[in-house]
Amino acid sequence: NYECSIDSEDVLREHGDLDILRLDPNLRIEQQLGNPQGASWYHEGNFYEAFTQDIMSAGREVVIFSPFVRAERTAQIMPFIQCLLRRQVTVCLLVRKESSGRGSEQTWMTKELEDAGVTVIRRQGLHEKLAFIDERIAWFGSLNILSQSRSSEQMIRFDNPHIVGKLRELSGVTGLLKQREKEKQKGEFLLGLAQALGARMSTPQCTACGQLMVLRTGRLGPFFGCSGYPDCRETVNIPRIALAAAIDDMEIVCPGCGIGQMRLRWGRRGPFLGCDRYPEDRTTLSLG
Numbered sequence: 001n002y003e004c005s006i007d008s009e010d011v012l013r014e015h016g017d018l019d020i021l022r023l024d025p026n027l028r029i030e031q032q033l034g035n036p037q038g039a040s041w042y043h044e045g046n047f048y049e050a051f052t053q054d055i056m057s058a059g060r061e062v063v064i065f066s067p068f069v070r071a072e073r074t075a076q077i078m079p080f081i082q083c084l085l086r087r088q089v090t091v092c093l094l095v096r097k098e099s100s101g102r103g104s105e106q107t108w109m110t111k112e113l114e115d116a117g118v119t120v121i122r123r124q125g126l127h128e129k130l131a132f133i134d135e136r137i138a139w140f141g142s143l144n145i146l147s148q149s150r151s152s153e154q155m156i157r158f159d160n161p162h163i164v165g166k167l168r169e170l171s172g173v174t175g176l177l178k179q180r181e182k183e184k185q186k187g188e189f190l191l192g193l194a195q196a197l198g199a200r201m202s203t204p205q206c207t208a209c210g211q212l213m214v215l216r217t218g219r220l221g222p223f224f225g226c227s228g229y230p231d232c233r234e235t236v237n238i239p240r241i242a243l244a245a246a247i248d249d250m251e252i253v254c255p256g257c258g259i260g261q262m263r264l265r266w267g268r269r270g271p272f273l274g275c276d277r278y279p280e281d282r283t284t285l286s287l288g
Contacts (some may be wrong), residue, residue: 038160256283
């Protein structure tokens with residue numbers, strides 16, 4: 001009964017050794033997963049070349065979930081982002097909200113991205129690593145797109161409309177982009193309304209602190225609020241006649257029928273815009 005002991009390291013010597021794994025030439029090319037159709041596997045060595053090709057093909061929007069942002073990696077991707085912005089492609093970046101750290105690398109890098117025209121959304125505890133190019137392509141995995149440096153990572157590329165749509169929905173991107181579009185339209189409306197009101201009445205000054213007031217909107221519709229908010233919360237209501245006349249001056253075409261014009265209406269929940277072809281067209285727009 002001959003017995004001998006074997007050192008486990010002799011058997012598992014290469015287990016977890018990333019350098020050994022990288023010796024396999026098959027890992028240097030994308031790996032087709034086969035099922036589901038349109039999915040392929042990448043790692044940190046070949047991800048960025050494929051990813052930058054994808055974002056440069058974007059026609060409407062690029063959404064990137066990258067919890068962390070670092071200068072070195074962002075500098076490599078920035079020329080592609082700037083090219084997209086020049087083409088009027090929306091670039092939206094979701095990053096982890098920092099609990100503190102003014103002047104940190106992430107703080108000033110995200111500020112630089114915002115100054116360039118990127119929409120930056122900060123979320124507490126964000127950890128997902130995702131990217132969406134229009135509604136055509138999705139990337140999903142472990143790689144922080146704007147901070148990865150020396151770590152080993154894996155990313156799966158989906159070129160399957162059904163899967164991309166599901167990932168957009170489950171990750172909240174569909175709702176997020178709808179909300180951003182709504183906020184953009186709201187901002188454009190308020191800008192136009194401020195100009196129309198300015199032609200009919202002077203912008204009031206705050207009676208509490210003397211600062212100039214700015215146009216805002218709330219649950220009960222547009223109003224003037226102190227530009228010193230939140231230190232000063234003084235408000236001034238807009239006369240209903242002036243508000244209705246200014247909206248008429250804007251000549252807002254009904255988004256429903258494309259024929260009528262939107263007029264100021266009042267309901268139980270306050271003011272709203274309604275098509276003047278009512279009841280044939282019942283399109284409404286909220287002013288809240």
